[in-house]
Amino acid sequence: MDNVVPAGSTATSSTSTSTLGHLALGLTLLAFGVGHTGVIDNVTAADASAVATWVGGVALFIAGLLEFRAGSAGTGTAFAGLGAFWFTWGTGVGTEVSAEAAGLFLLLWALLALTLTVASAGSGLFVQGVYGLLTVTLLLLGIASFAENGGLAKAGGWVGAVAGLAAWYGATAALAKWPAFPRRAAGRGVTATG
Template identity: 60%
Template sequence: MSNDASAAPLGNLALGLTLLGYGVLGTGVLSGTSSGGAASLAHLVGGITLFIAGLWQFRGGDRFSGTAFTSLGAFWAVWSGAGAANKNTAGLFLLLWALLALTLTAASWGAGLWSRATYGLLTVSLVLSAIATFGSTDSLAKAGAWVAAVAGLAAWYSATLALTEGKWLGVSLPLNK
């Protein structure tokens, strides 16, 4: 195992778990759940942990991960308490954060396949969620939630690759790039 002080695996795990939780709860696959039920997970794991991981990355000189994790930590901290906002305010909030995710997608191009997948899918999820919020469209909101869940899987896999150095029980994990 590597002894570097990078918080990137922590940030990717926090992002992955938050997106998975938010996405799965938003799909309605689990009876009696909604994306609103993920507020405490989003605030604690997504907001606080991502923000701390981002500060750690900045301290280590990693501008990309530092920017991604602190800004997304701020997003989740605010979004978890934004339930009282009207639909136009919430839709605009999601659309503005989709612009941030688009910037992160462009910046992640040199960071590897899993970063591009995570931030690209996050962008799509936020755009779908914004449109669904403006139009009060449940089916589009569920589609955005599914995309968020897949983005969460990409972030989680990225963290798994980093923490295991691309191997599990001595066997190389697939798509180890």
């Protein structure tokens, strides 16, 4: 019996992997963001470390490898890169580092998020919006860490939570076949694409 699995880079398998990746990213961002806001008593960003390590790190990295295999270099890069970020962050929680080192870590990863934002220009508003909000989240948290400013960290947490909700909604809409945006009436000579 042949144990080799064919690559089978169909649009359906890539779409499924992409949806799974966006769900993983959304849930991780939501947990990470809410933890930074302080909106729930006794819940901090550090409490999201297990979600970040396993869902945001391992699952997202594997989704990235599957996207590469399906021929989607952009989504593969996004998921694998973000998987590496979440795994590194999740396993590093509790490690004693200076505020400056933590700020630098977040700002360096904000560069990846910025790259993903720019590179996803043709991927749709949800995808580009999620990466854009992630960029803002990491910038705010990085600057907050350098400045040791709790208010700025909470603002970054709120932006991260919104990014997580957007990623979750986009993936859920894809699975449920909901429209990503309400359809608008098309004017003369304009087509409504949804």
